[in-house]
Amino acid sequence: MSTIVITGASGEIGHSLIEAFHAIGGNRLIALDLNPLPDDLRAMVDESITADVASPAAVEQLEKFEVDEVYHLAALLSTSAERNPELAHHVNVNGTLGLLSMARRIGTKRGTPVKFLFPSTIAVYGLPSVDQKRVAGAITEDQYLQPTTMYGINKLYCEQVGAYMSDRYGQLSESAGTSGLDFRALRFPGLISATTVPSGGTSDYAPEMIHAAAQGKPYACFVRPDTQIPFMAMPDGVKALLALAQAPLQSLTRRTYNIGAFAPSAEAIAEYVCRAFPNAEVTYAPHAKRQAIVDSWCADVNDQAARADWGWTPDYDMNRAFEEYLVPTISSVYA
Numbered sequence: 001m002s003t004i005v006i007t008g009a010s011g012e013i014g015h016s017l018i019e020a021f022h023a024i025g026g027n028r029l030i031a032l033d034l035n036p037l038p039d040d041l042r043a044m045v046d047e048s049i050t051a052d053v054a055s056p057a058a059v060e061q062l063e064k065f066e067v068d069e070v071y072h073l074a075a076l077l078s079t080s081a082e083r084n085p086e087l088a089h090h091v092n093v094n095g096t097l098g099l100l101s102m103a104r105r106i107g108t109k110r111g112t113p114v115k116f117l118f119p120s121t122i123a124v125y126g127l128p129s130v131d132q133k134r135v136a137g138a139i140t141e142d143q144y145l146q147p148t149t150m151y152g153i154n155k156l157y158c159e160q161v162g163a164y165m166s167d168r169y170g171q172l173s174e175s176a177g178t179s180g181l182d183f184r185a186l187r188f189p190g191l192i193s194a195t196t197v198p199s200g201g202t203s204d205y206a207p208e209m210i211h212a213a214a215q216g217k218p219y220a221c222f223v224r225p226d227t228q229i230p231f232m233a234m235p236d237g238v239k240a241l242l243a244l245a246q247a248p249l250q251s252l253t254r255r256t257y258n259i260g261a262f263a264p265s266a267e268a269i270a271e272y273v274c275r276a277f278p279n280a281e282v283t284y285a286p287h288a289k290r291q292a293i294v295d296s297w298c299a300d301v302n303d304q305a306a307r308a309d310w311g312w313t314p315d316y317d318m319n320r321a322f323e324e325y326l327v328p329t330i331s332s333v334y335a
């Protein structure tokens with residue numbers, strides 16, 4: 001039995017990850033969130049802590065457990081972070097540093113590293129122009145790392161701090177090289193869940209469009225029809241987190257991986273939505289600042305490293321995501 005900490009537990013990924021762990025069974029789940037968990041999630045975890053992830057009190061409560069794995073999902077996403085950059089830095093950076101240090105202390109004391117799974121993002125990329133984005137196509141992990149948002153900057157920095165604390169922590173000290181931490185990060189594309197609606201992100205136009213159509217509501221999309229970024233169905237996001245956690249450390253050639261599934265334009269998403277929900281009404285009302293954020297993100301990702309190192313392959317392309325996951329599940333949610 002492993003003791004698993006999930007922060008940001010009632011967020012979109014948290015919801016699906018807790019359901020997945022509950023279905024697998026046999027682990028002790030410790031959930032942490034700023035707000036009390038909804039009853040359905042509360043029933044699936046062993047402990048539920050309500051605390052600010054960046055507070056010493058949160059770390060103190062978590063450190064009482066013999067933690068084996070941390071899934072640190074709590075974060076302010078790109079749109080929320082631009083509305084309150086200092087708060088974003090506090091939650092996204094200080095919150096992560098506190099948990100990394102805690103995990104390292106627990107792992108060092110025990111003599112086996114704590115695995116730390118970190119959802120990073122395509123927001124770490126900063127393409128200089130829409131033309132350059134079109135030419136660049138699917139980019140690798142090491143290209144265009146000039147994020148334009150507080151969220152992207154926070155995530156890129158935390159990827160590097162996580163790798164540092166795993167591989168080179170206190171490199172001039174006696175204990176250098178005896179790290180108790182095994183940090184692994186995934187750069188998620190926009191995630192689309194059939195059961196929850198995101199808030200505070202800038203890739204939110206895709207899930208918002210689908211959920212609005214399923215409820216018979218009109219939707220004004222806040223980006224241009226030609227806007228392209230990568231997306232993924234939520235079950236694949238959870239599958240990727242679990243697969244990266246399971247991968248033998250010696251097979252990993254890097255600590256941060258791109259993962260891709262499909263990369264449609266907003267117009268292509270609208271076409272799928274209108275086919276699935278013939279009464280859907282989608283119009284376009286681009287928001288200049290949110291548009292600029294999405295324009296700076298890559299059109300697609302090259303995920304060859306994840307495929308080669310730990311066998312990443314998505315179950316859902318866009319057709320299958322709509323036909324077998326999104327449309328049937330969302331329709332039943334709003335039935």
Ligand code: AKB
Pocket residue numbers: 077078079120121122123151188189190191200201202203204
């Ligand atoms: C956001 O829009 O901020 C997130 C992301 C792409 O990381 N969904």
